[in-house]
Amino acid sequence: MMEQPDPEAIAETGAAIAVDQLTMKYGSNLIQENLTFQVQKGDVFVIMGGSGCGKSTLLKHMIGLYQPAAGTISYEGKDYFSATDAQQLEMRKRWGVTYQSGALFSAMTLAENVGLPLSQYTRMKSSEIDDLVRYKLALVGLSGYESYYPSEISGGMAKRAGLARAMALDPDVLFFDEPSAGLDPLSAKRLDDLILQLSHSLGVTIVIVTHELESIFAIGSNGVFLDAQTKTQLDTGAPSYMLNHSSQPLVRDFLSRGQGHQPISGEVGQ
Template sequence: MINGIVEAQNLTMTYGSNLIQANLNFTINRGDVFVIMGGSGCGKSTLLKHMIGLFQPAEGDILFQGQSYFSATSEKQLEMRKRWGVTYQGGALFSDKSLAENIALPLEQYTSLGRRSIRELARYKLSLVGLAGFEDYYPSQISGGMAKRAGLARAIALDPEILFFDEPSAGLDPLSARRLDELILQLRDSTGATIVIVTHELASIFAIGNNGVYLDAETKTQLDTGSPSDMLNHSRHNTVRAFLSRGEYSGESAKGAEPQPLHADRRAGV
């Protein structure tokens, strides 16, 4: 029985003999905005790289719709990757290509569409992320926030079932970060894609996350999984509750009143 669109089963990650995380077990359901969270150096981006097949697990497995990526044939792995979209911190755009040409790359590689159809589809994808009219601009001619949105347009070029984000709000001002959060939710709702996001931004975690996993750098394993609000209010681990409350949870509330999520204005840093 397939319990979710993505499942980590007893996953252990290492760099050589250096253990990063061990015994990770979580399920990502279709339509989730799943947040990979934890302190600096806990292995959040490393987990994302395992999930998109860049790194091989030391132990355990990751299943996509019930099938292991790592034990699949190379042909099947390619079919899986076509159903994923990946965005990177800086957008990872090719500087010598226009925005439309950047978005066209996966369409040229993985579809049989003609040049005109690809151009029209690239224009449409850019319009979905608020960049209509910027088709012929180059990455050097746009802002950092616009570059992130252009990277997102390229990630959705093939209508992926799963979108992976690595620190999408990094380097953005609070207003731009909030707009990007809203865009991510809009794309989830309009395309039906499942979202997996690495972030340490509490504003984003509470604004868009409905499921997630907390990785602990000290114990080198997950401490909790579930919705961020449930983890804040009900986690058995003080470390998790302190992280999600910016340290305002001291552990004493376990004996009394439960800590509550931060107010929206405080989460946004304004």
């Protein structure tokens, strides 16, 4: 039997999330195996790797959508998949999740979208919810857009509105799946800046799936690199450290756009 992670040891490291010997499969199709890494509290943790390596699949395991074929995913020492339904629900209330499209309900205004988790999971009065919704939208630069519908705003604004909804319950951890997908470079930069601002000002732990190198170096403080060929992780650590010190040529090539171990000008050591 696989040795279970020691909750006290995890707590001592400051880990918000500990993944231990994780194996992911679709039926008999192996996606990744033997994944072991920790997300420290306050990290902007980047799940990176080439196309088809299982980045989004790993994220879906981490938010409880998929059951691991083997291994554990623990939150502050508690294995999510061995927890009771009630315990799992309490864990999920401490997470916020954003999706590539923003995943807003088209028939609801931005205020109604952001207020939905509050009306479902709290006993707040409608006036209190309205005040908090305005605050959350203001945090992401959407003050004054409360009555707008998703079809009336841009793609970048929809992603920010989705982020406001993910923050509605003041989560400890925010999960992002390709937040810059479909955005122009300027909008993507603004979203990166917003993610960093929220991380620094609110102390939220962030887990993000992306293959955008500019975003990886701009916001990533820690991460894991998945490989589609070997179907396991090749390295873990800060992206800038992996770029210069990884023992894996594939990792260095990926992070330097094929330039080996040389840092990308303007992206490392800022």
